[in-house]
Amino acid sequence: MSDYNSDIAIARAAKKKPIKEIAARLGMAEEDIVPYGHDKAKVSAPFLKSLESRPDGKLILVTAVNPTPAGEGKTTTTVGLGDGLNRIGKNALICIREASLGPCFGVKGGAAGGGYAQVVPMEEMNLHFTGDFHAITTAHNLLSAMVDNHIYWGNELQIDSRRVVWRRVLDMNDRALRQITASLGGVANGFPRETGFDITVASEVMAILCLSTDLKDLEQRLGDIIVAYRRDKTPITARDLKADGAMAVLLKDAIQPNLVQTLENNPAFVHGGPFANIAHGCNSVVATRAALKLADYVVTEAGFGADLGAEKFFDIKCRKAGLKPAAAVVVATVRAMKMNGGVSKADLSAENVEAVKAGCANLGRHVENVKGFGVPVVVAINHFSADTDAEIQAVKDYVATLGTEAIVCRHWAEGSAGITSLAEKVVELADGGTADFKPIYPDEMGLFEKIETVVKKIYRGSEVTADQSVRDQLSAWEEAGYGNLPVCMAKTQYSFSTDPTKRGAPTDFSVHVREVRLSAGAGFVVAICGQIMTMPGLPSQPAAESIYLNDNGEIEGLF
């Protein structure tokens, strides 16, 4: 999976079909898509609207154990499963997230899947793609400019310039912009104040775009964004600044799902990419809903492991969009089980069945958790060539004790041919009608209690701690009418706990909520448990230094 040279070589050798042919398979005429080149397209708004009365297909979530530096291959499995379902004769569509451009210039870019389970065109998807992130950056920064402009021209709304919470964004790893003093240079440039930039994927506008059901809902949510507070702590919204309409105009194309294809020429929607810590980490509701109208099976994924990704997928995205997942796949690797069992990265290549067995506790808890949402589960063992039969058998045996099946998948090496067993099992689960999805907590539960519910039921921590100021803030939001929102947990993805070194299935730990933030437009309350970086920096040898166009005009060094 880590052999990105292979990934790019395979992707370049792909026999892509014109995107209008891919669209035609989904019943879209040429005028139903908005092409971006010959291999990318957006689905047109009128066509999306025409789908409304159709029945929904079945929604399959691909999630994973806690990620390790080895990589579990969640996107690869999502793409592979989509191809596998198509291979066994099903009409299946894939829904994954867009990549952020900025980080590709820090470390090498992330492929969309890997090996023979990829989505193409890979380079474009890691660069400007169809411009969605640029549109989000622009809409976000228009609002930022309008905040300072309002203060500059007399501050009629009485914004407390110390309490402006709306920062600016760039899709760039630029640590120098994390904290700045703006409006320097005298009268003509405004009132100096401290602020800063986040990376675009951390923008609330990104989360809003991904949770909106249509343009009207988008505009409503944009208007709800809280940009600042007055001295009396009453909030000022984007609507108060009359920025919501113009922001929606800037996002009118970005909200339309992007259609691309897999290496096997099956359709995939790649749309939206919110952070998986301070936001919910899933592709857009618009894309998922459209896919459900267009296909019998829709395979999607959620960020990080199931403790963060699946929980938010269920409790935020599915709850708010009225989605009912029919089945879930938990991706595990033998390597990840070993690392969760205490093996260091350097020792991963040696067989170690005992470590695999020990690490399975991590997998087991995720499987149990997903079942707790009322969704039937199958485990996908994403095969690596170094895996031994005994190690694989250990995972299978363990999963069997949970009343669940674990299926070895070789889609990375073999494409859809290597994942038909998983596809068959997923169809069996999804068609079996056993799913009875429900979120883990009800809307009307108190905000702090919601946090406690996630910590205790999902992470299996013993308690939640927080300063009184945090508790007071939550109470204040409840009084202000935000108590019905779900919570969005921001913690390390490497452990059920807030300590990234505690792999496996830790117990008896407490979770400290350091800070809470209200994303009133997106519609959730973020609980920050640990240090969360919202503007990455570049490394000492940025990937950008070795990225260039070769004599054939191909991009070198991006992967």
Added chain:
Amino acid sequence: MSDYNSDIAIARAAKKKPIKEIAARLGMAEEDIVPYGHDKAKVSAPFLKSLESRPDGKLILVTAVNPTPAGEGKTTTTVGLGDGLNRIGKNALICIREASLGPCFGVKGGAAGGGYAQVVPMEEMNLHFTGDFHAITTAHNLLSAMVDNHIYWGNELQIDSRRVVWRRVLDMNDRALRQITASLGGVANGFPRETGFDITVASEVMAILCLSTDLKDLEQRLGDIIVAYRRDKTPITARDLKADGAMAVLLKDAIQPNLVQTLENNPAFVHGGPFANIAHGCNSVVATRAALKLADYVVTEAGFGADLGAEKFFDIKCRKAGLKPAAAVVVATVRAMKMNGGVSKADLSAENVEAVKAGCANLGRHVENVKGFGVPVVVAINHFSADTDAEIQAVKDYVATLGTEAIVCRHWAEGSAGITSLAEKVVELADGGTADFKPIYPDEMGLFEKIETVVKKIYRGSEVTADQSVRDQLSAWEEAGYGNLPVCMAKTQYSFSTDPTKRGAPTDFSVHVREVRLSAGAGFVVAICGQIMTMPGLPSQPAAESIYLNDNGEIEGLF
């Protein structure tokens, strides 16, 4: 011309043809273009390359008198002339600049032309269009991030952080970002220093994209950008930071010309949009060159009046790209002549033949200047309904005394039918073979002398003043090998002089060069004569406040 409601209504009523049909007229197959929707496309790189051996068509420059608040309609005339040439049976292509997105949220967006001489799709061209400006923003800011990142990780190149000249850019009117202190917040965020943001059109990357002949030349020029100096004042370039390759990758699509159409379904390239003060203010060399291969007549424009726009078009763009203009049109309006003759904006609607006559001195000097470059000239009187016959006759009579013809054009009201006389005259001039283009100064002239040449020969000023530090800087650049570059004058567009209130044809003024800047990648030395704003602000009632999507999904308030 100022009735933008009409413009948008006319544009919306346009019967656009699919862009592939427009491309087909130019001999492009479907695979030769890269579609962006059904009404915009980029010309593919392989197709551009295939054109190299073709003969060139004739290049026509549309320039103007000094602009007045009334608006002279230079773009409208450029579009109208293109349509007019097609109407009289010629194969003509239009080349104009792209619009900047940010300012559209300040005051109402600029249409691409006006009345019945417009390029469409108007909304998209004023918003994200094909993403070129976003790509430029990203490439620029990647370099910015790499500068601070280099300092952060040990500063091997010994950048003097007080002498970083490379700022950041956004395509947004945001005065709060004009001057900032970055890298605040402690060790992890770098070394605090003062910097700021310009608007994207002011980026040297924009100028470079527009002056590059191809991707290789682009990468070379990007590498030449000077980002900072050491304590010993030796320069550090983008190449030293190894940023040039990655920047070129980010710009690989942006450098391809954008094809759209006029209201009359004639082809137009809309590509690039550098500032007309600190840069050269013309559309891209790539687009102009491609157009010359694809059409017998190419109509293009340059920013502001002929003193700035045409001079830079000739002395920078044509000189560097080896272009040989065959004819030029100087656009004048009766209103502009009146204002140049001393009439205030409020009194423009009353007939005033004497003022028209007095104002013609401005037109006359521009006509003489353009002829001085060896390019034959015709004057286009862009007709307004309030113009009287006597006023028009006054302009015609005056122009006749220059040995030149002035032709009334009614393309705004009538489309191509209103501009056939001008089209016929332009063909006569261009085909007459009288053009003998040469820049106004040779490459080998000293930098200060080049500035003096422009001031004395074009502006007709009596002298150039500058502090010794400015003269020393120019000498230092000459010694460093930059002496062969052309100069790019940055002064007010409202007067030949540096005093915007001196309309008409002022004499006996001196021009003070306040500051000089080296755009080593773009390949010119900027001479700043007066205050130049490189980051606009929003007004007290930004247009953004009244921009929204109506129930039909159409944009309201943008125009």
